[in-house]
Amino acid sequence: MSNHTYTEDPKRLCFTLxxxxxxAKMLKGCKNVLEIGCADAFGSALLLSEVGKLTCxxxxxxxxxxxxxxxxxxxxxxxxxxxxxxxxxxxxxDGIYLLDVLEHVLPNHEFQFISNxxxxxxxxxxxxxxxxxxxxxxxxxxxxxxxHVNCKTGDExxxxxxxxxxxxxxxxxxxxxxxxxxxxMSHYLIALCC
Numbered sequence: 001m002s003n004h005t006y007t008e009d010p011k012r013l014c015f016t017l018x019x020x021x022x023x024a025k026m027l028k029g030c031k032n033v034l035e036i037g038c039a040d041a042f043g044s045a046l047l048l049s050e051v052g053k054l055t056c057x058x059x060x061x062x063x064x065x066x067x068x069x070x071x072x073x074x075x076x077x078x079x080x081x082x083x084x085x086x087x088x089x090x091x092x093x094d095g096i097y098l099l100d101v102l103e104h105v106l107p108n109h110e111f112q113f114i115s116n117x118x119x120x121x122x123x124x125x126x127x128x129x130x131x132x133x134x135x136x137x138x139x140x141x142x143x144x145x146x147x148h149v150n151c152k153t154g155d156e157x158x159x160x161x162x163x164x165x166x167x168x169x170x171x172x173x174x175x176x177x178x179x180x181x182x183x184x185m186s187h188y189l190i191a192l193c194c
Contacts, residue, residue: 016099018176019190020046023097023128026192027051030095034120036084037101041067041077048076051095059083085109088116096121099130103148110150110160118164127165129191130173131157136187154183157191165193 020043027033031052035044038056040063047054055078058064064081068074082089085105096117105113121127132140134151152160154170161168172179172186183189 015173015176015188017043017046018178019099019130019173019188020044022171022178022190023047023099023130024050026128027095027097027126030093030126032093033095033097034089034093036096036098036117037104038067038079039063041071041079043099044077045073048073053078055080055093057082057089084116085113086116088119092120092122092125094122094125095127096125097128097130099128100132102129102131103151105150107150111163114161114164124194127193129157129161129193131189131191133183133186133189135184139187152189154186154189157189161191161193167194168192 024047027047028050033047033051033054035041035054035056038044038058041056044054044056054076056067057080059081061081064079067079071077071079080089102110117127132148132151134153134156137145137148137151140148154172158168158170169192170183171190171192172181172183173188173190174186178190
């Protein structure tokens with residue numbers, strides 16, 4: 001997946017990796033971290049020097065099986081398959097993150113998806129959600145818009161997540177820059193949830 005992105009739109013890979021760098025800095029010191037929706041787990045490696053244990057999860061067994069066989073850090077990352085719409089995992093994490101996942105969860109599955117995710121967060125844990133903004137969709141390709149069934153404005157994302165978390169901090173992102181700017185002008189949103 002990342003190889004395709006590098007070939008077709010290399011600057012997008014830059015943006016994606018900067019999101020992982022932000023997550024790595026925010027979760028620095030966490031002992032046990034879970035990534036949901038890892039795909040080929042290319043960016044996941046950025047967290048290895050910042051966190052204790054890293055588990056990468058995806059709904060797609062093809063991605064998980066491929067990563068188990070070929071990922072450069074396959075001996076340092078635990079790879080598992082799970083569908084969070086259907087179930088949570090059997091253990092808890094002090095950090096969970098998901099980048100470019102929530103926009104693919106059908107709105108009528110959103111509550112169950114987030115509930116199952118929250119069931120895997122320790123009491124004082126943190127979760128980070130990254131999602132393209134609703135406003136950005138006018139610039140998205142047709143194929144991208146077809147898969148983005150649940151994009152949100154910054155206010156909608158905060159409202160959604162405050163049902164599950166005591167504190168939700170929304171960051172804006174344009175290209176590779178994360179900031180606290182005007183949400184409607186953000187291409188990408190990052191929610192830091194406690």
